[in-house]
Amino acid sequence: MSTLQNRQFRLTSRPVGMVKRSDFEFVTAPAGEPSQGEVLVRVQYLSLDPAMRGWMNAGRSYIAPVGLGDVMRAGGIGRVAVSDDPSLAVGDTVVGMTGVQDYAIAKARDLTRVDPRLAPLPRFLGALGMPGLTAYFGLLDIGQPIEGETVVVSAAAGAVGAVTGQIAKIKGCRVIGIAGGPDKCRYVVEDLGFDAAIDYKNEDVQRALARHCPKGIDIYFDNVGGDILDAVLSMLARRARVIICGAISQYNSMESMQGPRNYMSLLVNHALMEGFVVFDYAARYPEGMQALAGWTIAGKLKAREDIVEGLETFPETLQKLFRGENFGKLVIKVSE
């Protein structure tokens, strides 16, 4: 097996502002062989996630930064090519942190076997993967939606936002999505069943929120931060819950983070703002997966993937994510 050639993106510098190709080196190395308890995975699809930008920064966070010289961290799905663990067989389809490369060696216990007949493979990186679980636990555990409440979701056409809004609909809420451009807005209303969508690129978000949320906003699931978070804060209903899932508008900023200027709305409305990362709920993943799969099979949870071909496109594909140019869960197809 040692003759297998493995292309890898390694992080070589901490990006300043927008991530760029020169922050990585693209090298080819032997794939290596799994030790006892490990498997060699042929990566098929890689997940592109906003959180990746944070992993590239130095400094304390919920997870260690990617080391300089290390393969860039990424979730992926692939097929077991070599196994040195009894729990996984050659040919099994597995999900896990494969890194941005053709082949990954991973501990069998760090991988999750999935049934590839259940859905197209990229979906296991989206609605049936970490983004879906992120939506599930953030909305239900922190938001605790009540039937009839008004829920606003930013990045509504994105991997997390699309699932969040659909779960809120399943729970009987009125759901307003915020997305960039008329196509995404049409998608979240017509395909995903949101009650309304606001096009932040072409509408005054503040005014549109006032129009769509006459009784205020009970739950806000925030993926973007910045001015949209401030607009929502100014419209909170009493006892509102603001779920901090991400702040993609700020991750590549050259200036310091923009804090929510309207946070005193929390005081006025006895509201709360709570953050989380999906890893906090690792012990409950099976519950979340079961719910997401059930809704998918029942036709209540739809999803869309934006598939870019070729491992070699990684830096530019990641830029596409941060520019909001993807439409649906963004993945790279590495191999068939």
Add this chain to the structure above:
Amino acid sequence: MSTLQNRQFRLTSRPVGMVKRSDFEFVTAPAGEPSQGEVLVRVQYLSLDPAMRGWMNAGRSYIAPVGLGDVMRAGGIGRVAVSDDPSLAVGDTVVGMTGVQDYAIAKARDLTRVDPRLAPLPRFLGALGMPGLTAYFGLLDIGQPIEGETVVVSAAAGAVGAVTGQIAKIKGCRVIGIAGGPDKCRYVVEDLGFDAAIDYKNEDVQRALARHCPKGIDIYFDNVGGDILDAVLSMLARRARVIICGAISQYNSMESMQGPRNYMSLLVNHALMEGFVVFDYAARYPEGMQALAGWTIAGKLKAREDIVEGLETFPETLQKLFRGENFGKLVIKVSE
């Protein structure tokens, strides 16, 4: 009674930046007579509170703004001089929203009778009044302190902060106060029993927090906002609770509110930030009052008042509050 002369501060313009004397007119008018269900109160002490600055602004909040031309809103304590309600007798001591004036006509049901033998009168506007209740409900209901946790309190020598820290000590927490100047810092440690104090005027708050809170901050009770809030956010422990009680550093700012730049610490640490105003807990005031009075009698809850003589000093005394120059609960003595 109509010959009683009543001096009043009426709000005549919405302040821009720091509040100033010219935002009010100081007039004398007949005190008037109470109608059925009302009493006339001779005001003895007035409460000066950070929230007053917000009440002067136009726009929606948890309470209507003071109207232009209206007597400035203020809490006060005084003696019933005339009563037209069977529930209150002449000579009773009452607390309520008297306004910044010598005499107030109020509905008997909007006033609370207190026992003046229990404590010096100004204390009913501080540790045994709204500030004490604010500390009680904010810390216990939102913060839910657990023995051994690390609690940080800003404006620690102020009316709310001093009570908050002492309740946290009663609950078995380690308590770090942040206050301005060595005298206040000495007071919170030596007199109030905090474990440590940080002098934000003479110390690097960030570094001092790192020194005093090696395991991070479990609860932060924030009265000040601004840079101190950001410093604390960067030091949160997992599952921390940030209680937003006020943001006095921002109330008189000419620029737009400074939002907490480090709010993504909520995400990293699965922490929450929740706001409240004491009025949210009106139904539970008796519970709070009983606890505060009990601790006071037991010698576990100490307090200090900063008494300024003379109703006519109101605008400058309010400035003193916003400059942090008061030491203890700031009140104006209006009459014996």
